Amino acid sequence: MTNTPDDMIVAKNVDKYFGELHALKDVSATVKRGEVVVIVGPSGSGKSTFLRTLNQLEEIDSGSLMIDGTDMYARDTNINKLREHVGMVFQSFNLFPHKTALENVKLAPLKVSGRAEAEVHESAKELMYKVGLAERMDNYPSQLSGGQQQRVAIARALAMKPSIMLFDEPTSALDPEMVGEVLDVMKGLANEGMTMVVVTHEMGFAREVADRVLFMEEGALLVDKKPDAFFDNPDHPRLKQFLSKVL
């Protein structure tokens, strides 16, 4: 297994413990540039934990992680610099409640990248337009619906011009009628060629958008297949059991 320049994420033999709990068991996976990889599995299977190791919100205990050619745990790696290239969208949105939607999008480009106010303002407005919220820019998060908040959160992550986007159950906290609007924005991103890793329970999205689907259970990565093979010919017994429950 050699790394090619097109490997955006290379995880090798990743182990992670929470005290006694073995949360990630020898997980290895590769995500190529422009690929959309969806991770599914029962709750507590470690899929969110694995996603969170990809921008070091969780530190791993052993193994290695290469992000866009940079070894995350190398001595000279600046984790803050690395995170600028890895956008993340959370289940509970985590918008900054004291700032308006537009200010949420502008904050990191201004304070982290130090880009000029005028330029950041314009590109933030464009992003709000892109996620369909041009009219709600000056609203505070508390004045937006869940679906709108999640779209602002996506715009906020995109404002740093990331090369990888991580989605941690982005639609799980939403009312059913709002799931579609968020998934549409994500599909748009996928079509533009964004490299994406998505933890979700939306099997329809996985089948339609994913290039590969990963199945995790009890901290182990059990299946890594193209969506057709994953959903239509599940050969792993645990996956069969899981799909029979969710489909």
Add this chain to the structure above:
Amino acid sequence: MHSKQRAWFWNAVFFAVIIGIGCSVYLAGKRIDYTWRWDRVTPFIINTDPISISAERNGTVEINADQSQITLIPDSGEESFVITEFTETLVSDGDLVFEGDTLAELHGWRIGPIVEGLIVTIEISLYSLLIALALGLLIGLMRISANPAARKLAIVYIEVIRGTPLLVQIFIMYFFIGTVLELERFTSGVVALSVFTAAYVAEIIRAGIQSIPDGQMEAARSLGMSYPKAMIYVILPQAFKRTLPPLAGQFINLIKDSSLVSVISITDLTKAGREVVSGSFAPFEVWFTVALLYLLLTGILSWSIQRLEKRLSASD
């Protein structure tokens, strides 16, 4: 309609109780053998007594044509004394005067010792508030730091300061630390109050920061912000808003606690009150006045913090 009537009734009860208490205090004041002389207190608040300007030497007075300047030419041949600030002349042009004679009077009003004390109290409270806020923020951040040295130092600081009386701390600050570092009274007082209040502010700020969901820090860090930047732009502004009500309470305590610095002879409002009591023989009036002035200060502070809270609640 019914609930409105009930509200009226209970409002009436409220005013009846307040008026009742007011009357009892008034009657109690009448019953005791005490002559209330509020007029004795006013000169200590605003002094309207004229200041007399007296001759510094024996000599001759010259007053210029438009009465705007009095010149005293000493007999000794020294340089003349020129007086321009006065309201009323008590001598005429060419008068011979002796040293100590009153030449003129200056009318107007000056602040009395109680107001001077009030100003000192405001100064002490304001300096202490700013220092306590900065120091409390630092200690609060150390308290939640991952670094064991910083965290344990903060815990020790908070426990020691909260576990000893402020009065004792003021004495130690003035007599021991003040002597070692050659601090002035005023500085010792401000430092003691700041150090004391900072311990409480630190705990308030710690609780405020910990009340912000972890997701906020994670979102900030995932955007590439360093820990300090995430604190400054994301966590602290939210925590500050939540801690305003308890901080207001703490700063009201600070104003009241500042009365204790009078024990190291800082002439604050309380010390001024004590001095005026011995000068005016009107202890009841003076202490009521002093209490009212403290109430005015704490009232203004709590009102302005409520205003600030309202302004910050725009995003709720």
